[in-house]
Amino acid sequence: MKRLSWRLAALYLAAGVLFAQHSFTQIDVEDGGRLYRANCSVCHGAQGDGIPGIDLGHGKFRRAKDDDDIAAIIRTGIPGTAMPPNNFSDFQSLTIVAYLHSIAPGSVTTTSGGDPTRGKAIYDGKGGCAQCHRIRGVGARTGPDLSDIGNLRLAGELERSIVDPDAEILPQNRHFRAVTKEGATVEGTLLNEDKYSVQLLNSTGRLVSLKRANLRESAFVEKSPMPSYKDKLSRPELSDLVSYLVSLKDVEVKGVEIP
Amino acid sequence: MRSRCLFLALIGSSLLGTVASGQVTFDRILNANKEPQNWLTYSGTTLSQRHSLLTQITPLNVKNLELQWVFQAQSLEKFEATPLVVDGVLYTVQAPNDVVAMDAVTGRIFWVYPYAPSPEARTCCGRVNRGLAILGDTLFMGTIDGRLIALDSKNGHPIWNVTVANTVAGYSLMHAPLVVKDKVIVGTAGGEFGIRGFLAAYDAHTGKQIWKFYTIPGPGEPGHETWSGDSWMHGGASVWVTGSYDPQTNLTYWGVGNPGPDWNSDVREGANLYSDSVVALDADTGKLKWYFQFSPHDDFDYDSVQVPVLADMEWRGKLRRVMLWANRNGFYYVLDRTTGEFLQGKPFAKVTWTTGLDDSGHPVRVAEAKPSREGTLVYPGVQGATNWFSPSYSPHTGLFYIDTWENYSSVFNKLPAEYVEGRRYTAGAPRSPVPSLRAAQVLNRTEAEGYGVVRAFDPKTGVRKWEFKMADVTGSGVLTTASDLLFAGGREGYFWALDARTGAELWKASVGGPVDSGPMTYQVNGRQYVAVSAGNVLFTFALRR
Numbered sequence: 001m002k003r004l005s006w007r008l009a010a011l012y013l014a015a016g017v018l019f020a021q022h023s024f025t026q027i028d029v030e031d032g033g034r035l036y037r038a039n040c041s042v043c044h045g046a047q048g049d050g051i052p053g054i055d056l057g058h059g060k061f062r063r064a065k066d067d068d069d070i071a072a073i074i075r076t077g078i079p080g081t082a083m084p085p086n087n088f089s090d091f092q093s094l095t096i097v098a099y100l101h102s103i104a105p106g107s108v109t110t111t112s113g114g115d116p117t118r119g120k121a122i123y124d125g126k127g128g129c130a131q132c133h134r135i136r137g138v139g140a141r142t143g144p145d146l147s148d149i150g151n152l153r154l155a156g157e158l159e160r161s162i163v164d165p166d167a168e169i170l171p172q173n174r175h176f177r178a179v180t181k182e183g184a185t186v187e188g189t190l191l192n193e194d195k196y197s198v199q200l201l202n203s204t205g206r207l208v209s210l211k212r213a214n215l216r217e218s219a220f221v222e223k224s225p226m227p228s229y230k231d232k233l234s235r236p237e238l239s240d241l242v243s244y245l246v247s248l249k250d251v252e253v254k255g256v257e258i259p
Numbered sequence: 260m261r262s263r264c265l266f267l268a269l270i271g272s273s274l275l276g277t278v279a280s281g282q283v284t285f286d287r288i289l290n291a292n293k294e295p296q297n298w299l300t301y302s303g304t305t306l307s308q309r310h311s312l313l314t315q316i317t318p319l320n321v322k323n324l325e326l327q328w329v330f331q332a333q334s335l336e337k338f339e340a341t342p343l344v345v346d347g348v349l350y351t352v353q354a355p356n357d358v359v360a361m362d363a364v365t366g367r368i369f370w371v372y373p374y375a376p377s378p379e380a381r382t383c384c385g386r387v388n389r390g391l392a393i394l395g396d397t398l399f400m401g402t403i404d405g406r407l408i409a410l411d412s413k414n415g416h417p418i419w420n421v422t423v424a425n426t427v428a429g430y431s432l433m434h435a436p437l438v439v440k441d442k443v444i445v446g447t448a449g450g451e452f453g454i455r456g457f458l459a460a461y462d463a464h465t466g467k468q469i470w471k472f473y474t475i476p477g478p479g480e481p482g483h484e485t486w487s488g489d490s491w492m493h494g495g496a497s498v499w500v501t502g503s504y505d506p507q508t509n510l511t512y513w514g515v516g517n518p519g520p521d522w523n524s525d526v527r528e529g530a531n532l533y534s535d536s537v538v539a540l541d542a543d544t545g546k547l548k549w550y551f552q553f554s555p556h557d558d559f560d561y562d563s564v565q566v567p568v569l570a571d572m573e574w575r576g577k578l579r580r581v582m583l584w585a586n587r588n589g590f591y592y593v594l595d596r597t598t599g600e601f602l603q604g605k606p607f608a609k610v611t612w613t614t615g616l617d618d619s620g621h622p623v624r625v626a627e628a629k630p631s632r633e634g635t636l637v638y639p640g641v642q643g644a645t646n647w648f649s650p651s652y653s654p655h656t657g658l659f660y661i662d663t664w665e666n667y668s669s670v671f672n673k674l675p676a677e678y679v680e681g682r683r684y685t686a687g688a689p690r691s692p693v694p695s696l697r698a699a700q701v702l703n704r705t706e707a708e709g710y711g712v713v714r715a716f717d718p719k720t721g722v723r724k725w726e727f728k729m730a731d732v733t734g735s736g737v738l739t740t741a742s743d744l745l746f747a748g749g750r751e752g753y754f755w756a757l758d759a760r761t762g763a764e765l766w767k768a769s770v771g772g773p774v775d776s777g778p779m780t781y782q783v784n785g786r787q788y789v790a791v792s793a794g795n796v797l798f799t800f801a802l803r804r
Contacts (some may be wrong), residue, residue, distance in 0.1 A: 043375060082378045137397060137411060137418040137464070145416040191369045199362060199369050201413055206281065207369045208346050209362035251417040 024098040032095030033102075037152060037170075039086060040074075045151050045249065048103055057103035067097045103154070114236070119244025122237055125236065127229065136251060141205050143226060144173045144189075150249035158245045162238060165224035175225055176200055178210055178218035186210065190220070268743040282395045283345055285440055289506055296782035298344045301390045301435035302649060303779065305504040305785065306569040309651040311780045314742040316802060321756045321766045323803045328366035329358070330784060337696075337775045338792035340390040341649075341736070343398075343433070344781035350393070350412065350788070351797060353733055355386040356402045358410055364783050366799065372415035380404035380426045380785035382433075382698050383451035389500065389647075389776075390435030392443060394463050399443045401432025407445055407461060419466035423447065423459060428680050430454050433502045438544045439511055442469055446498020448514045450562070453493035453684035456511055458502075458538075460545060460637065470545030474498065474515045474533050477635060482532035490527035493678045496534040497518030499564040500647050504542060505580070508597055511542045512569070512582065516562035520676040522687025523558070523629045526533065530555040535563050536586065539599060549599030554588045554622065557610060558630050559671060560689075561588040564647045569596055570654065574719065583718055585650050585661040587643025590616065593718050605721040607714055608644035608665050612637050630671035630687055640669030640709070641689040642696075649736035649777045651745070656759050658715045658724055662738045667693055667709035693732055698750035698773040702731050711749050713737065715762060725762035727755070735791070736777025746789055748774025754791050754798070772800055 024032075041050070048056030061080070064070040071093035077085035086093070112158045117164075130139035136147045149158070152170075160167050169175075176190035176198065188202035198218065199209050212218065233241065283299060291297065291304040295312040302309050302617045316324065332338055336354035343350045349363040356374040361367060380386070380403045392399045397418060398410045404426040409418040423445060424430030437444045442460040450456065456474040461467065474496035477483040486494055497516035518527055518534035535554040540547055553681020554561045568583040574593075580595040588609035593603040601620030613622040628637050644664055651660045669689040676686035692708035704710075711733035715724045727747075735748035739759050748754040750773040756766040772794020780789045790799045 042373065080378070082375050131283075134411070134416070137409070141411075141413050145411065145414050147411075147416045147418065192367060194367060197362075197365060197367055199367055201369070205413060207360065207362075207413060209365055209367055209369075251420045252422075 024095060028095045029098045029102050031092075032097070032099030035088065035092060036096050036099050041152055043082065046154050048100060050151065058078060067094065070097045070100075080195060085105045085202030114241070114243030116240070116244040116247045118237075119240035119242070122233065122241045123244055126237070127233070127241060132226065135248060141201060142203060144170075146248055148249060153245075155242050155246050158242050159224075159238065162233075162241065163228055163230040165226035165228060166222075169224055173239045175221040176218070177221050179216045180210075180214055181216050183216075187221070262760065274745075281346060283393045283437065285394060288394070288400045288433065288438060296344075297346065298342065298779050298781050299393065300343070300437070301341055301392070301501040302503070302566055302777075303505075305437070305439075307501070307503040307566045307649070308568055308570065308654070308739075309566075309649045309736060309777060309779075310526070310653050310655075310739045310741070312741045313604065313780055313782055313787050314740065315782065316740065316744060316780075317742040318744060318758050320764055320802055324756065324766055324768070324789070324800045326768070327364075327801050329776070329799070329801045330361060330366050332792075332795045332797070333357075334795060336386050336795075337734075337773075338795055338797065339385075339387045340777050340792065341777045341779050342797070343391055343393055344779075344783075345393060345412070345745070347783045348412075349781075350391055350398060351708070352388040352390060352400060354388055355380075356388055356400060358400055358415060360412070360415060363781060363788065364786075366797075370415040372410055372417070374400075374402060375410070376402055376404040378428055380431060381429055381452060382431050382448070384684070387431055387433060390633055392436040392438045394438045395439075399436045399438070399463070401434065401436055401445050403431045403433070405430045405432060405447070407432065407443065407466070409443075409463070409466060416428075421461060421466040421468075424449075424454070424457075426450065427744055428454060434498065437502050437511065438463065439504050442542070443700070444502065444511060446474070446513060448499050448501075448516075450495030450497035450519050451683055451685050453519055453678045453680065454495060454497065455492055456496040456498060456516065458498055458540070460542075472538070472540055472545040472547065474538065476532065485529040485532045487528035488526070490531075493519060493684060494527060494531060494534065495521075495684075496531075497562070497564075499562060500566050500649075503567040503569050504567055505596060507580065508539075509542050510539045510548055510596070512537055512539050512567040512596065514562055514563040514565050514567060514584075517530060517557050517560045520684050520686035520691065521560045522671055522685060523673045523676045524556055526676050528556075529772045531557070535561055535588075537563060537567055537582070537594070537599075539596070551588070551592075551593065551594055551599045551601065551620065553584070553586045553620075557588075558673075559588075559669075560641050561586070563587070565645070566649045566738065567596075568650060568652050568659070570652050570718075572657070572719065574602065579716075583652055583659050584651070585645050585659070585663075587639070587646060588612070588622070589639045589644040589772065590622075591659065591661060591716065591718075592620065603718075603721060605716075605725075607661055607716065607775065608663050608667070609638045610644070611668075630673040632673055634670040634672040634690070636668055636670050638666075638668045638691065640667045640691045641663060642667070642691075642693070646734070648734055648775075651737040651739045652718075653739040653741075653743070653759055655741050655743060656715075656739070657717065657719070658759065659718045660745060660747075660759070661714050661716070661734050662735055662737055663712045663714050664693070664732045665710055665712050666707055667691070698731065698734075702751060704731075712743070713747050713757065713762070715759070727757055727762045727764065729753075734775035735774060738778040738780060738789075740780060746778040746780075746791070748778070748791060748793060750774070752793065754778070754793065769799065770794070770796070772796070795798060
């Protein structure tokens with residue numbers, strides 16, 4: 001264990017020397033990760049390899065020669081391409097770069113190498129995942145939709161969510177509970193809010209907008225409604241399930257004739 | 260842990276029951292008039308009359324309409340989408356292809372599905388989208404890069420994403436798809452890039468293509484002989500707006516765009532079927548049942564880029580199932596929609612390219628009225644006497660309402676035509692006193708140079724009942740209601756409520772930008788709303804409480 005830590009430290013150190021010019025705390029890197037997931041992963045994918053020929057997680061850039069170059073591209077975009085300008089500060093764009101450097105070592109998990117086909121069987125069967133989750137129009141909407149979860153989350157993050165659902169709940173998956181003045185309880189995923197109202201996908205699958213003035217109480221639910229699968233799935237089963245979830249990236253229907 | 264599992268089981272079971280009852284079945288779509296509080300298709304129903312049975316807002320109280328909420332699109336493109344409203348949730352498209360779900364009462368957003376089209380996408384006339392279709396819990400959107408995407412209406416997650424056509428060759432999708440039974444039907448735009456247009460139906464559950472109908476017949480097919488040489492391969496014939504569906508005939512009707520190259524027809528001798536036509540297809544198979552070509556061998560860009568309006572009316576003593584069609588070429592037509600028989604055609608604006616229609620509805624061309632090297636003045640101009648924006652038919656008044664460009668002309672010139680994949684293939688550059696697509700922010704034209712007008716016609720007699728003149732032209736559709744109100748807007752930045760029987764102005768709102776969309780109406784918790792987009796903003800009005 002000790003030896004592993006030293007190896008990791010050496011890896012990070014090497015990365016730091018290679019990539020450079022700035023130093024960041026772990027919190028900075030996590031902030032960069034949040035910015036990346038919210039703004040970049042839709043096109044670039046969770047692993048940074050969503051666009052052919054570009055692999056942000058492995059330092060494969062078409063145009064940038066150093067971190068400052070990458071940060072500049074993040075801010076200004078690339079004219080004539082789908083890469084838009086972004087309204088980040090210099091520091092924020094550098095935290096994204098720091099996060100990208102952290103991706104490659106972080107993507108190695110204890111569940112690597114599972115079988116996605118067996119994983120799907122666990123998802124549909126023993127795991128009972130579709131009772132709360134939905135993939136491409138099938139399943140419930142109580143929990144997060146997993147249709148493209150492979151674009152949003154890394155294998156290690158998925159593994160952690162399965163064994164310890166409370167560890168990190170993404171902002172878009174926060175659970176919300178409100179009680180109206182008439183005493184009715186409304187629970188669901190918080191989609192949006194403002195000073196006067198909240199918008200939920202409620203537990204019966206309806207989109208509802210509630211006026212705060214009509215609520216007796218309302219609050220985020222701290223704990224995830226999802227049970228832990230730590231003791232329910234064996235390690236190989238967990239590995240298979242994670243592999244299946246990582247594979248959920250592309251909703252494109254192949255093999256269609258193009259004129 | 261046990262309590263958590265119990266909780267999950269409880270919400271799981273309650274979910275199944277409620278979702279099933281809230282689904283938009285095709286039966287609901289066919290009977291959309293039984294739930295006028297909702298707006299379930301692009302034009303309100305599959306008959307495409309853009310007529311609502313809601314009656315809370317009337318000619319007497321419409322003066323009390325006031326703004327409820329606005330949605331500011333994060334887009335500088337024209338806002339052309341007509342929203343859908345399903346049980347209090349409003350769905351629309353922020354150009355080019357972001358889908359937004361909102362609370363229809365407050366405009367607060369539930370979710371946004373952002374879509375970044377391919378940088379290769381090319382559009383002739385704006386990176387725009389005209390709306391969505393829904394079936395079950397699934398929304399459908401065509402994209403400017405030639406894709407059809409199915410989304411979960413509750414959370415905006417994509418379910419499938421299919422390539423309809425090759426965007427690099429200039430294909431794009433602009434219009435709201437049409438759901439018929441278990442299929443989603445779309446057609447391709449791109450006629451200004453030398454495409455060969457088509458319509459195709461996709462399985463709503465899987466995205467698998469079920470049928471495909473080329474709007475230009477291939478070798479060996481009837482109509483292929485109406486294209487000289489290889490011109491059929493790049494002859495355009497786009498589909499720009501949503502079609503209609505008649506369950507009695509099981510036919511789906513679609514307008515087809517102009518032949519290409521637009522203004523040099525020397526390279527495509529012949530009638531150029533099915534450009535500038537309406538085609539009636541079997542909804543299950545895509546097989547052609549009949550067609551009617553409004554403008555054979557067109558060289559003015561007179562697309563039949565209109566929504567087919569279906570109505571049943573007494574026609575010369577017997578009940579007839581007809582189709583009403585105000586065409587870009589300046590004529591409005593009445594056709595029998597079962598057979599395609601021409602019943603009547605009358606000009607609704609100034610026309611100089613033809614002396615009129617013969618008994619079969621075929622236009623008699625004026626020989627000298629055609630594009631030339633030095634340019635030829637022709638009415639209507641290149642944008643037509645009307646365009647893609649929807650007309651309305653009110654069964655209550657029996658009148659057909661057309662947003663019209665009057666006194667509108669272009670000087671059509673003709674240039675050499677050479678096809679290069681992905682490049683514009685139009686072979687001309689018409690000039691007009693009226694800007695084609697984008698409104699100018701100031702107006703200083705004379706009436707003789709072109710203006711906008713809402714005109715009401717009795718389709719049975721062809722008589723014009725009234726008109727409402729604007730200063731500028733219009734890109735707005737027309738909405739009518741069973742309380743005899745008519746809503747429409749114009750480029751000059753007003754949105755009006757008129758008396759549908761007389762054309763009298765009853766109310767207006769200054770919306771500060773051109774109206775480039777079709778108004779619609781819905782009701783939530785007993786309150787009727789009217790929505791229209793102008794500039795980059797969606798406006799929603801209701802009666803003052």
